[in-house]
Amino acid sequence: MPIPPTMAAVAYRRPLPITEPAALEDVTLPTPTPGPHDLLVDVRAVSVNPVDTKQRRGTDPNGEPKVLGYDAAGVVVGVGSEVSMFEVGADVYYAGSIARQGTNAEYHVVDERIVGPKPVSLSFSEAAALPLTTITAWETLFDxxxxxxxxxxxxxxxxxxxxxxxxxxxxxxxxxxxxxxxxxxxxxxxxxxxxxxxxxxxxxxxxxxxxxxxxxxxxxxxxxxxxxxxxxxxxxxxxxxxxxxxxxxxxxxxxxxxxxxxxxxxxEMMFTRPLFQTNDMINQHHLLARVATLVDEGKLKSTMTTELSGLDAGSVRRAHEMIEDGHMVGKVVIGRA
Incomplete structure (x- = not known):
């Protein structure tokens, strides 16, 4: 299927309380082009983390549409010239980088070195609940x-x-x-x-x-x-x-x-490796692959407890409200309709 030149996304333009109508909005943006090490991913599900709400409240994009979202699961639909670990059609899951546009969009580009193969036994939504928190937990315990x-x-x-x-x-x-x-x-x-x-x-x-x-x-x-x-x-x-x-x-x-x-x-900051392009950045790929194996072996489970439908401003707003309420058990995930 040809990749369209534009895509739907959810963005914010200035820091606002989630109760403000303009806190999050539906926008149309150019579909991103993958760089040499990047995958272009057709995003099927995302999850929302406290970092999303902190970024929305505390980082001012000065009127430019800033897309949040640092967890995703989806299908690779394009690859950069130096990609070696994934091919078009691969199912993947990952947490992105705060230095780039986020995953709350139809398409997303991400460095393959921080991407893992999606656990086969999980749906896209179940898999999207895992990456950011898993990387944080893994690096806490083992790094x-x-x-x-x-x-x-x-x-x-x-x-x-x-x-x-x-x-x-x-x-x-x-x-x-x-x-x-x-x-x-x-x-x-x-x-x-x-x-x-x-x-x-x-x-x-x-x-x-x-x-x-x-x-x-x-x-x-x-x-x-x-x-x-x-x-x-x-x-x-x-x-x-x-x-x-x-x-x-x-x-x-x-x-x-x-x-x-x-x-x-x-x-511990799980964005350190992609933010600074460290020599061991690929360790995030390796740990996500290991976790996918442990999930498929039945040793780990998805932490998704709430699934919302439709990757639009309304669903993302609801997820931010749930995070800011402070009583979340497990993770809230948004599946693309």
């Missing part, structure tokens, strides 16, 4: 903390029913020997975290007492989605030589309380 199958210890996963927490629990249970303590407040969230691998699920409040009841001697690792105001508590509940991996952007963060216990503090 930042350098954990392996023989490693043991105890890890705290706050907001364990969220997108990244859901994947840390699954990957950690399959590929490490760690014990996982998740936090969740609602019954639905607690059940989800337990189903995906949390050995213990506790509330968000009074972490020192809860951790003491479970381990009696503290934690080895903490994944931190919300770090502001938490460093003193982390310093208290971590064992000497413990480690934290944070994914948020707290202003004025003071990590000095970690020094006495020689606690290591890591940042």
């Amino acid at each position: 930042r903390l350098r954990l392996g199958t023989d490693d043991t210890g105890t890890m705290l996963v706050p907001s364990a029913a969220g997108g990244v927490g859901s994947m840390i629990l699954q990957l950690g249970r399959v590929l490490t020997g760690l014990e996982f303590v998740g936090t969740a407040s609602r019954e639905e969230s607690r059940a989800w975290a337990a189903e995906l691998g949390a050995h213990h699920v506790i509330g968000h409040d009074d972490l020192p007492s809860s951790i003491d009841r479970i381990t009696g001697s503290g934690l080895d690792y903490i994944f931190s989605p919300r770090t502001a105001g938490m460093i003193p508590t982390y310093a208290e509940i971590l064992r000497p030589g413990g480690a934290i991996v944070a994914v948020d952007e707290p202003e004025g963060l003071d990590i000095l309380p970690l020094k006495a216990k020689s606690i290591t503090f890591h940042w």
